[in-house]
Amino acid sequence: MTLTVLEGCAVATVDAAGTEHRDGHVAFDGDTIVAVGAGRYEAQREVERVDASGCLVTPGLVNTHHHLYQWATRGLAQDQHLFGWLTELYPVWSAIDAEIVGAAAAAGLGWLALSGCTTSTDHHYVFPRGVGDLLAAEIEAAQRIGLRFHPCRGSMDLGQTDGGLPPDRLVESTADALAETAAAIDRWHDPAPASMLRIAVAPCSPFSVTTQLMREAADLARDKGVRLHTHLAETREEDEFCRERYGCDPVEYADRLGWLGADVWLAHGVHLGDAAITRLAATGTGVAHCPSSNARLGAGIAPVPRLLAAGVPVGLGVDGAASQEAGQLAAELRQALYVARIAGGPEAMNARQALAIGTAGGAALLGRADEIGSLEPGKLADIAVWRLDGIGHAGIDDPVAALVFGPAAPIASLFVGGRTVVRDDRLVTAEEGALAADLAAAARRMANGART
Numbered sequence: 001m002t003l004t005v006l007e008g009c010a011v012a013t014v015d016a017a018g019t020e021h022r023d024g025h026v027a028f029d030g031d032t033i034v035a036v037g038a039g040r041y042e043a044q045r046e047v048e049r050v051d052a053s054g055c056l057v058t059p060g061l062v063n064t065h066h067h068l069y070q071w072a073t074r075g076l077a078q079d080q081h082l083f084g085w086l087t088e089l090y091p092v093w094s095a096i097d098a099e100i101v102g103a104a105a106a107a108g109l110g111w112l113a114l115s116g117c118t119t120s121t122d123h124h125y126v127f128p129r130g131v132g133d134l135l136a137a138e139i140e141a142a143q144r145i146g147l148r149f150h151p152c153r154g155s156m157d158l159g160q161t162d163g164g165l166p167p168d169r170l171v172e173s174t175a176d177a178l179a180e181t182a183a184a185i186d187r188w189h190d191p192a193p194a195s196m197l198r199i200a201v202a203p204c205s206p207f208s209v210t211t212q213l214m215r216e217a218a219d220l221a222r223d224k225g226v227r228l229h230t231h232l233a234e235t236r237e238e239d240e241f242c243r244e245r246y247g248c249d250p251v252e253y254a255d256r257l258g259w260l261g262a263d264v265w266l267a268h269g270v271h272l273g274d275a276a277i278t279r280l281a282a283t284g285t286g287v288a289h290c291p292s293s294n295a296r297l298g299a300g301i302a303p304v305p306r307l308l309a310a311g312v313p314v315g316l317g318v319d320g321a322a323s324q325e326a327g328q329l330a331a332e333l334r335q336a337l338y339v340a341r342i343a344g345g346p347e348a349m350n351a352r353q354a355l356a357i358g359t360a361g362g363a364a365l366l367g368r369a370d371e372i373g374s375l376e377p378g379k380l381a382d383i384a385v386w387r388l389d390g391i392g393h394a395g396i397d398d399p400v401a402a403l404v405f406g407p408a409a410p411i412a413s414l415f416v417g418g419r420t421v422v423r424d425d426r427l428v429t430a431e432e433g434a435l436a437a438d439l440a441a442a443a444r445r446m447a448n449g450a451r452t
């Protein structure tokens with residue numbers, strides 16, 4: 001394998017000590033980082049040296065919550081809160097098929113790569129009958145784009161007839177949801193080191209999933225040794241739903257069902273009282289913070305500074321593009337910092353904390369803190385090289401501040417396991433024009449399907 005050295009650049013390692021170099025190097029051999037340090041790398045063998053002057057090198061960003069299929073249904077229900085938004089979109093989503101999912105996932109993942117993301121999860125929970133293998137379609141898209149992928153096999157089994165929010169035709173039976181989830185793990189989950197593909201178990205939310213499915217899904221995940229993911233404590237309406245139906249708040253409900261633990265990460269965590277935060281910390285349960293989506297739906301501001309102070313693992317997520325049309329992960333660094341400061345003042349979060357939750361924090365949520373999320377010898381070569389010498393960033397002396405406070409930075413290079421996915425701010429694994437054309441066609445088909 002070729003030894004590649006990025007040098008002449010600023011380096012933010014995001015290791016436990018927060019080590020940074022104003023002029024440093026990162027060397028990787030195949031898919032593994034072999035050296036990170038100040039100055040030039042003194043090689044004992046032939047190396048490919050890459051001049052990264054004018055750039056900041058960080059770990060690739062980790063996206064911990066997404067619904068890729070929603071790239072085909074953006075711009076709808078523009079002024080709705082969560083329940084109204086879902087009620088308007090469920091009929092649109094019933095037109096989904098494998099081709100639409102494949103096109104949306106390829107475009108969505110390509111776009112994530114262009115905003116510095118090297119590992120993404122996805123949470124797919126809409127599985128109408130007879131529309132092809134939706135999970136296979138998105139996995140194929142991730143392999144094509146070249147991102148490390150953690151798709152969550154989602155599910156819904158609580159339709160309107162039983163007091164849930166989704167229409168009955170969009171939900172599966174409890175037994176089918178569990179059987180299909182087990183089959184997905186058996187077919188796709190790769191627990192090996194450096195894995196490019198891991199499955200998680202992910203019933204959708206308290207208002208679309210039965211208590212039985214939540215409990216049995218937790219048992220299934222633990223039996224198979226995979227992680228658990230769901231939406232929780234996103235809106236006041238969800239809180240009211242849980243109190244009315246289950247007599248407790250969402251975190252207490254999750255606790256009762258065996259849904260708190262170091263193998264669980266929850267999307268949103270916006271409406272959390274002190275007792276809930278203490279319980280999340282005590283159990284090591286993670287939170288995927290999605291600040292732009294929470295803003296778009298007017299859901300509220302997650303108490304991230306309090307979560308971090310309590311020791312709750314926190315990562316960043318873009319969330320589905322139907323509730324966050326921008327879908328750029330790097331932009332969420334700034335959004336996270338901004339919403340924390342709107343709620344708690346300028347000391348609530350700093351630029352380095354924002355970068356840490358977007359990298360190491362996300363790696364912890366996905367159970368991969370030993371492999372990704374920081375630049376250290378022995379870790380995987382998942383690396384973002386941000387160009388900071390253009391008009392948007394030049395003159396900001398602190399490169400981390402330039403990245404977080406500044407506009408979306410161009411990607412000089414993005415490596416996933418040492419493989420180049422983006423170069424000079426263009427995807428190299430797929431043709432961007434084709435991705436956009438396929439996406440537009442998928443969105444049209446989705447809209448037409450909803451009308452028939």
Ligand SMILES: [Zn+2]
Pocket residue numbers: 065066067123231267319320
């Ligand atoms: Zn979501």
